[in-house]
Amino acid sequence: MTRLSTHDAIIIGAGPAGTSVALTLARRGWAVAIVEKSEFPRRKVCGEYISASNLALLDRLEIGDAWRASAGPEIRRVGFFSGEACVEAPMPHAKEGPSRKDGFGRALGRDILDLLLLQAARSAGAEIFQPCRAVAIEPDGDMQMVEIQAKDEQETTMLRAPVIVAAHGSWEPGALPSQLAKTNRPSDLLGFKAHFIGSSLAPDLMPLLAFPGGYGGMVWADHGRLSVSCCIRRDMLARLRKHYGHDGHIHNSPEHHSYVSAADAVVRQLMESCRGVSDALEAAQLKGSWLAAGPIRPGIRSCYQRDIFRVGNAAGESHPVIAEGISMALQSGWLLACELADAPRGRAGREAAARRYEAAWRHLFSTRVHAAAVIAKIALRPGSAALMRATVRNFPQVLTLGAQLSGKTKPVPGFA
Numbered sequence: 001m002t003r004l005s006t007h008d009a010i011i012i013g014a015g016p017a018g019t020s021v022a023l024t025l026a027r028r029g030w031a032v033a034i035v036e037k038s039e040f041p042r043r044k045v046c047g048e049y050i051s052a053s054n055l056a057l058l059d060r061l062e063i064g065d066a067w068r069a070s071a072g073p074e075i076r077r078v079g080f081f082s083g084e085a086c087v088e089a090p091m092p093h094a095k096e097g098p099s100r101k102d103g104f105g106r107a108l109g110r111d112i113l114d115l116l117l118l119q120a121a122r123s124a125g126a127e128i129f130q131p132c133r134a135v136a137i138e139p140d141g142d143m144q145m146v147e148i149q150a151k152d153e154q155e156t157t158m159l160r161a162p163v164i165v166a167a168h169g170s171w172e173p174g175a176l177p178s179q180l181a182k183t184n185r186p187s188d189l190l191g192f193k194a195h196f197i198g199s200s201l202a203p204d205l206m207p208l209l210a211f212p213g214g215y216g217g218m219v220w221a222d223h224g225r226l227s228v229s230c231c232i233r234r235d236m237l238a239r240l241r242k243h244y245g246h247d248g249h250i251h252n253s254p255e256h257h258s259y260v261s262a263a264d265a266v267v268r269q270l271m272e273s274c275r276g277v278s279d280a281l282e283a284a285q286l287k288g289s290w291l292a293a294g295p296i297r298p299g300i301r302s303c304y305q306r307d308i309f310r311v312g313n314a315a316g317e318s319h320p321v322i323a324e325g326i327s328m329a330l331q332s333g334w335l336l337a338c339e340l341a342d343a344p345r346g347r348a349g350r351e352a353a354a355r356r357y358e359a360a361w362r363h364l365f366s367t368r369v370h371a372a373a374v375i376a377k378i379a380l381r382p383g384s385a386a387l388m389r390a391t392v393r394n395f396p397q398v399l400t401l402g403a404q405l406s407g408k409t410k411p412v413p414g415f416a
Helices: 017-025 051-059 064-068 110-123 234-243 264-275 274-283 326-344 348-382 384-394 397-403
Strands: 002-006 009-013 032-035 077-082 085-090 127-129 132-138 143-149 155-162 161-168 190-197 207-211 214-220 226-233 283-293 308-310
Touching: 009 017, 009 143, 017 032, 017 110, 032 077, 032 110, 032 132, 032 155, 051 064, 051 127, 051 326, 064 226, 077 143, 077 155, 077 274, 077 384, 077 397, 085 207, 085 274, 085 384, 085 397, 161 226, 190 234, 190 264, 207 264, 207 274, 207 384, 214 348, 226 234, 226 264, 226 274, 234 264, 264 283, 326 348, 348 384, 384 397
Parallel strands: 002 155, 009 032, 009 161, 032 127, 077 207, 161 308
Antiparallel strands: 077 085, 132 143, 143 155, 190 226, 190 283, 207 214, 214 226
16 A cells, blocks of 8 residues: 655655754645664764754754753863874854853754754654555656655655755665665775763863774763764774684684674774873763764765755765764754745745755855865875874964864854
8 A cells, every 4th residue: 555645845864854844844834755774762873962052053943942942061172182182272263143141052962962953853843654664666757756765664655846955965775866886995984983981081072083994083072971972994994803803802813714794893993002091981881782883975066956855975085084064964054944934835936945955055065075085084094193103292272263264153044
């Protein structure tokens, strides 16, 4: 049996990008459907930090107060942990915002943030299809048909709308026109994330972690949870897993071919390569399991292709070294929704909205994407850790400058 449902817009993915679009359009009177494959609440591989420049947008989305009530402490210092180096500098203050007290960013777990946003979208009138996976998109005159399948059910539902928005990220495999092809390369960056409790890291400090083959970050989130996330090259991870043998001791002899888990290899690399991490996690306890995802696909992609709009990482992705993923997701969804809501209905209106949206996207995000690529290239270059340590030790103000270049103080258009 097949059901048919017609809407003004169908959003594929209920992360911050998708719900930002859905909320804004629903509050403009649009009939919106959200298709999300996972059950909520759910954890995600994510640094979880949100810059203060997003607070006005969170207020407009009507979750600002709930976010303030749950998020972790203000991050007033940015740091650098690599080898024996533990350097810190002031986090730049976001001058634009709902109030002076909102000048610094904070972190909130994705299990909480995404549920807050989805509940707000449901309250605004969006119809939620969850857990459901979009499996096909086909043209239907001036409309498009999206075939979705519920988890563990044979029934198929067809959703019909003139506007389709891909908000499924860049890691999502599948056959949709907006999904990226999966390839495995030695240089691929794989993402890892875990929460710890009982850490000794200063509550207002967010350090960048630089280690052989990767980079990462740490930040206090909600409910006393320290969020630790990192990226590591696929080939380096394979070497580390073999290097550390199955019994917890390092083996260099050829007769040992056992592998530790990927998570164990990542933890050991972090603890042995960054004294600041080792000190911060010495008495801490892992809360929940490590998560893994990837490969990461940084770069700028088309914002509108084959009649599908893209937001969040589907539109473009910065290296997570700058901790701006959630900010870019929320803001790109807002930009698209504003252009769509103000455009005339019909194909000509959609194409005009797409041109304006792409121009706005590049104006707001291209600098931080390119800056992140430069920083990540330096961090990943063999032997560059010593140079980075020397530079940061002698000129700690580069940490503040890097935070500014990453967009942490840049106001969202329409909220200045």
